[in-house]
Amino acid sequence: ETGVTQTPRHLVMGMTNKKSLKCEQHLGHNAMYWYKQSAKKPLELMFVYNFKEQTENNSVPSRFSPECPNSSHLFLHLHTLQPEDSALYLCASSQDEQWGGRLFFGSGTQLSVL
Amino acid sequence: AQKVTQAQTEISVVEKEDVTLDCVYETRDTTYYLFWYKQPPSGELVFLIRRNSFDEQNEISGRYSWNFQKSTSSFNFTITASQVVDSAVYFCALSEAGSARQLTFGSGTQLTVLP
Secondary structure, eight states, X not given: OOSEEEEOSEEEEOTTOEEEEEEEEOSOOSEEEEEEEOTTSOOEEEEEEETTEEEEEOSOXXXXXXXXXXXXXXXXXXXXXXXXXXXXXXXXXXXSSXXXXXXXXXXXXXXXXX | OOEEEOOOSEEXXXXXXXXXXXOEEEOSOSSOEEEEEEEOTTOOOEEEEEEETTOOOXXXXXXXXXXXXXXXXXXXXXXXXXXXXXXXXEEEEEESSSOGGGEEEOOOEEEEEEO
């Protein structure tokens, strides 16, 4: 079983849809992250949760709504997205936010907004 | 502000060739961490190495080696005797305070190793 699991792997949605991305980590970590990866651009940090508390919202539009019910699960709720939101959304975890170490990533959800 | 530049967007080599991926960084801090991650076609980024700013010793791990030079603000990555399985996007990253909130990634280098 992989350390960080993301579902679904692929998602196509219309601009008026509501969908959610799910991330689960089996590593006993306390920090979880959402990153956005667009073509030809560096990874962009979106949200950080440390011990279930949101510690970073990197100027992300409100059409993206994160939820962290416990240290093992992280959701990204999507609504009224725009075509430019099409990207690979990656979830990651680490021991805690001040890790000084490494991030463990999931395989991502490839999102297409039509 | 911190910045990571990977000037090589795409590199293509033939199997068994050596290849070096360049990484140049900018930071005002004296304490920082540098990273390399590999992103294979499956999508997940895989951690390769972490270096702190006080450790300029080069590192070798199998066919991988890293050259950290503070004088030129570079942290280059060399793959010796490349293999097809090395084909991936490689990201260099910098964190000034060891916090993920301050982790800045470069734009990545797509490495293709041809058989």
